[in-house]
Amino acid sequence: MSPGGPPCNCVLCHDYGDRHRMDTFLLRTIVHISEYGWSVVLVQPERDRPGWAYTIGLWHSHRAPELAMFGADVYETEEILNTLGRASAAGAGPLDGERRPETVRGHDAVFRSVDARWYRPLFPGAVSFHRRPPLPFLQLVWPDDANAFPWDPDGKRTTQPWTWLPPAHHPPSPWLPR
Incomplete structure (x- = not known):
């Protein structure tokens, strides 16, 4: 059961009656969350779209927002998200609008809330776990x-999606749902 009050809607806190039909991805995610408190999903680059990574389980385990990072090497991204996951577990997770110094390659990073319309196309594993x-x-x-x-x-506009905007207001890019 997750901390801080009533159970969340995830597959660990609620019996959806389909545990015998869970796929390998979801079962592995449950093991990672049970053991470490969260899991990081790596999405490899393809065609015109850079890779990205996102967490599953920070909300369940620590009532901290799930995190996503786009456009860098996915293994570097995994390391950064795990560092931020440990900070979240310690109660020092990022907040919407926060600017954190030296978060990526010695540069600052800014955290922005993701519009829920991006969840299914970009974070299907989180949707599957959280239900x-x-x-x-x-x-x-x-x-x-x-x-x-x-x-x-002068910023590069296509290496990272602008998930804080609804997809309908997003500038043209490879990130728009296909």
């Missing part, structure tokens, strides 16, 4: 090598 989103999700937005964020005039 009844929305739940809090934050995107870690990081600057390019010139220290420009995606919204800056």
Whole structure:
């Protein structure tokens, strides 16, 4: 059972009657969350879309927002999300709108709340585990090598989605649902 009051809607806190039909991904996720408090899902790059990673279980275990990061090497991203997961477990997780120094490659990062319309296309594992989103999700937005964020005039606009916007208001990019 998750901390801090009533159970959440996840597959660990609520019996949906389908435990005998869970796939390997969900079973492995449950083991990671039971053992470590969260799991990090890596999504490899494909065609025109960079890779990304996201957490599952921070909400269940620590009532901290799930986290997502896009556009960097997925193994580097996994390390960053695990570092932030440990901070969340210690009660020092990021907040919406927060700017944290030296979070990615010595640069600051900004955390933005994810619009729930992005959950199914970008975080299907979290939807499968939590069953009844929305739940809090934050995107870690990081600057390019010139220290420009995606919204800056000189920032790279397609390496990271703008998940704080509804998909219908997102600028053209490979991130829009297909």
